[in-house]
Amino acid sequence: MKEGKTFEDVLRRSDETYRVLFEKNPYPLWMYDAETLHILAMNAAAMRKYGYAPDEIPRLTFADLYVPEDVPNLLQHASSPHPELVHAGVWRHRQKNGTIIDAEIFSQEILVDGTRARLVLAIDVTERRRAEEALRRSEYLYRTVASNIPSGAVALFDRELRYIVADGAGVLDAAGVPKEAAAGKTIREGLPAETWALLEPLCRAALDGRPASAEVPSRGRTYFVYTLPVPGEVGGISMGMVMAIDITARKGVEDEVRRMNEDLERRVAERTAQLEVAYRHLQALSAHLQSVREQEQARIAQEIHDELGQALTGLKFELSRLAQQLRGLPGGVSEKATALGTVVDETLHDVRRISSELRPAILDDLGLVAALEWHAEEFEKRTGIACTIKAPRQPFEVGPDLRIALFRTCQEALTNVARHARATAARIVLARTRDNVVLEVRDDGAGIPQAALTNVKSLGLLGMRERARAFGGEVAIQSAPGEGTLVRVKIPRRQ
Numbered sequence: 001m002k003e004g005k006t007f008e009d010v011l012r013r014s015d016e017t018y019r020v021l022f023e024k025n026p027y028p029l030w031m032y033d034a035e036t037l038h039i040l041a042m043n044a045a046a047m048r049k050y051g052y053a054p055d056e057i058p059r060l061t062f063a064d065l066y067v068p069e070d071v072p073n074l075l076q077h078a079s080s081p082h083p084e085l086v087h088a089g090v091w092r093h094r095q096k097n098g099t100i101i102d103a104e105i106f107s108q109e110i111l112v113d114g115t116r117a118r119l120v121l122a123i124d125v126t127e128r129r130r131a132e133e134a135l136r137r138s139e140y141l142y143r144t145v146a147s148n149i150p151s152g153a154v155a156l157f158d159r160e161l162r163y164i165v166a167d168g169a170g171v172l173d174a175a176g177v178p179k180e181a182a183a184g185k186t187i188r189e190g191l192p193a194e195t196w197a198l199l200e201p202l203c204r205a206a207l208d209g210r211p212a213s214a215e216v217p218s219r220g221r222t223y224f225v226y227t228l229p230v231p232g233e234v235g236g237i238s239m240g241m242v243m244a245i246d247i248t249a250r251k252g253v254e255d256e257v258r259r260m261n262e263d264l265e266r267r268v269a270e271r272t273a274q275l276e277v278a279y280r281h282l283q284a285l286s287a288h289l290q291s292v293r294e295q296e297q298a299r300i301a302q303e304i305h306d307e308l309g310q311a312l313t314g315l316k317f318e319l320s321r322l323a324q325q326l327r328g329l330p331g332g333v334s335e336k337a338t339a340l341g342t343v344v345d346e347t348l349h350d351v352r353r354i355s356s357e358l359r360p361a362i363l364d365d366l367g368l369v370a371a372l373e374w375h376a377e378e379f380e381k382r383t384g385i386a387c388t389i390k391a392p393r394q395p396f397e398v399g400p401d402l403r404i405a406l407f408r409t410c411q412e413a414l415t416n417v418a419r420h421a422r423a424t425a426a427r428i429v430l431a432r433t434r435d436n437v438v439l440e441v442r443d444d445g446a447g448i449p450q451a452a453l454t455n456v457k458s459l460g461l462l463g464m465r466e467r468a469r470a471f472g473g474e475v476a477i478q479s480a481p482g483e484g485t486l487v488r489v490k491i492p493r494r495q
């Protein structure tokens with residue numbers, strides 16, 4: 001009896017123990033009827049977690065805790081016998097306020113007053129699952145990024161310069177180890193010494209907190225390597241990240257483009273040199289033709305002047321004698337002879353003018369200043385445009401070629417004034433500076449249109465420039481609409 005009492009005692013105490021275990025358990029616990037799913041008991045943690053009050057329990061079935069679409073599964077689970085404690089997996093549970101949580105379920109078949117019932121324990125794993133999901137997602141993203149690095153690798157390394165993880169399509173090529181075997185190996189192991197010599201400073205920079213990058217050649221390929229520090233959770237740099245992208249193909253293209261550029265530049269230089277030579281030849285040819293033409297003109301001028309001039313002078317003399325002899329005869333023959341003499345006189349005048357225009361003898365006889373003065377006078381007479389000249393008093397001697405070149409330039413400039421400028425006055429200035437001979441022809445006319453200055457058909461202007469260039473000089477033209485024109489020729493004095 002004593003034993004029996006003790007046994008009952010134990011039994012009561014054990015009931016008590018189990019009741020406390022059920023009631024005070026921090027995890028939600030239920031007992032429900034396996035047939036009807038009616039909840040027979042529900043601990044405080046379950047009521048707290050699911051938001052029900054004790055007086056609602058009698059009306060509650062276990063199915064009320066599930067989302068409707070899972071109830072058929074629940075019924076199946078409840079009806080199958082489970083003598084042992086089973087881990088029933090993770091289910092979606094519904095709190096009273098409608099919030100869905102993920103509950104990991106353990107259940108055990110029991111008998112309560114002869115009724116088949118279930119004892120169920122639930123652990124809320126919503127947060128854990130969310131964290132797992134986030135981790136899976138970030139893992140997935142990382143894998144996607146890493147495995148899509150087209151021909152390179154990305155890796156994390158620790159402060160001992162050992163791989164923590166390496167990934168990417170080109171790990172074996174870039175790192176010299178397969179990605180599965182990289183973890184724990186030092187970066188140095190897989191690399192040629194000269195590659196490591198370039199890479200090590202980049203890795204160390206990352207561990208010192210500085211991102212770094214460089215082009216690193218390795219085993220016949222070229223990588224663009226980028227390293228960056230990875231801060232630890234408690235501050236400081238716990239590891240570094242290294243990315244290596246294979247840029248061999250791009251480098252190849254770059255090299256090819258550079259080679260082509262160099263080749264092109266060389267050919268352009270060759271062509272330019274050829275053109276320069278051709279231009280110098282043309283210049284020489286043009287100068288030669290110019291001087292041939294000048295000589296020819298001088299010869300013709302001389303002949304016209306001498307031969308034609310003398311013949312006409314003789315004719316004029318004969319005609320005036322004839323007129324005298326015929327004086328008094330009827331028919332006015334003497335007057336006719338005098339009139340013919342006047343025609344011959346005019347012709348002689350024309351012949352002299354033509355001869356002078358071909359080659360002013362004054363240029364060779366009296367020099368450039370006298371020739372320009374004479375030309376200015378002629379110009380004024382012929383055109384009615386006032387033409388003044390300023391030139392040094394003392395003898396102004398330049399070589400015969402430059403003399404004729406300057407004279408022709410002045411002639412062309414004045415012809416342009418007469419033909420295009422609609423000017424009232426022109427002025428010629430001839431001067432000598434320390435280094436240059438300068439000739440200026442200025443007018444107060446309409447100015448040269450901008451287009452005419454650059455027009456390749458402006459052969460008069462081009463001719464002036466060519467003449468100047470043949471003496472190492474240049475022509476500057478200043479002109480504005482309505483403000484006249486200044487043509488300025490500058491020739492270095494060394495000739």
Ligand SMILES: Nc1ncnc2c1ncn2[C@@H]1O[C@H](COP(=O)(O)OP(=O)(O)OP(=O)(O)O)[C@@H](O)[C@H]1O
Nearest residue numbers: 416417420421445447448452458459460461462485
């Ligand atoms: N002093 C000037 N005032 C105004 N326009 C001028 C003057 N000089 C030249 N021009 C303009 O510049 C153009 C080019 O002159 P350029 O001497 O080269 O050719 P051109 O006189 O027309 O022909 P040519 O070959 O017979 O000399 C002229 O057609 C004219 O429009």
Ligand SMILES: [Mg+2]
Nearest residue numbers: 412416460461
């Ligand atoms: Mg002209």
